[in-house]
Amino acid sequence: MLPHGDKRGVKRGSGASSSQSSLPALQGAVAIYDPGTGEHSARVAHAASAVGRRLGLPDPDIEAAWWGATLHDLGKLGIPVDVLHKDSALDEAEWDQMRRHPVIGADLLLAVSPSLSPVAEAVRAHHERWDGGGYPDGLAGEAIPILGRIIAIADAFDAMTRIRPYRVGVVSPADAISELRRQSGSQFDPHLVGLFIDLHDTGLIVAESESPT
Numbered sequence: 001m002l003p004h005g006d007k008r009g010v011k012r013g014s015g016a017s018s019s020q021s022s023l024p025a026l027q028g029a030v031a032i033y034d035p036g037t038g039e040h041s042a043r044v045a046h047a048a049s050a051v052g053r054r055l056g057l058p059d060p061d062i063e064a065a066w067w068g069a070t071l072h073d074l075g076k077l078g079i080p081v082d083v084l085h086k087d088s089a090l091d092e093a094e095w096d097q098m099r100r101h102p103v104i105g106a107d108l109l110l111a112v113s114p115s116l117s118p119v120a121e122a123v124r125a126h127h128e129r130w131d132g133g134g135y136p137d138g139l140a141g142e143a144i145p146i147l148g149r150i151i152a153i154a155d156a157f158d159a160m161t162r163i164r165p166y167r168v169g170v171v172s173p174a175d176a177i178s179e180l181r182r183q184s185g186s187q188f189d190p191h192l193v194g195l196f197i198d199l200h201d202t203g204l205i206v207a208e209s210e211s212p213t
């Protein structure tokens with residue numbers, strides 16, 4: 001278990017930057033397997049690194065936040081495509097498969113190099129909940145690695161607001177912010193929700209519909 005919950009940063013192995021040269025290839029593999037997620041992941045990466053910067057995390061941790069956010073759903077490579085792209089509700093067995101993606105993603109990163117453990121840890125933790133009801137490890141509060149807590153908020157905001165065909169299920173940025181507030185202290189770290197909302201209010205984090213292009 002890595003240190004978390006403070007500003008001293010996350011553990012790094014040696015050779016992290018040379019191993020990071022493999023990460024764009026993994027990003028490309030996800031883009032092929034699950035088209036359309038690239039821009040979502042890029043926005044999540046931008047938002048997660050903005051929160052990390054506001055927290056005063058050291059540069060290597062901000063880089064790990066960026067890569068962890070970019071590759072947060074890397075483990076979907078291990079989910080059968082008919083489950084991943086199913087248009088109807090998933091049954092319990094299919095949900096069980098989907099819930100494996102944080103572990104699959106983290107294991108893939110560690111297989112590339114143990115020096116990627118900060119990125120792997122962030123990926124593994126991005127579906128944990130502040131109240132302990134998340135997965136895969138059921139961690140709660142500051143026991144959840146901080147990069148995972150940050151990515152969870154950035155991912156939820158972008159998942160709610162990203163533009164979809166026919167705009168089915170799209171939430172306005174204001175409603176998405178209200179939802180983050182509602183889930184603050186239950187799903188999400190309340191301190192990080194406050195930081196995220198400040199960054200959104202000042203235009204440093206934007207939803208897809210608020211992007212200039």
Ligand SMILES: [Fe+2]
Binds near residue numbers: 101126127
């Ligand atoms: Fe995910």
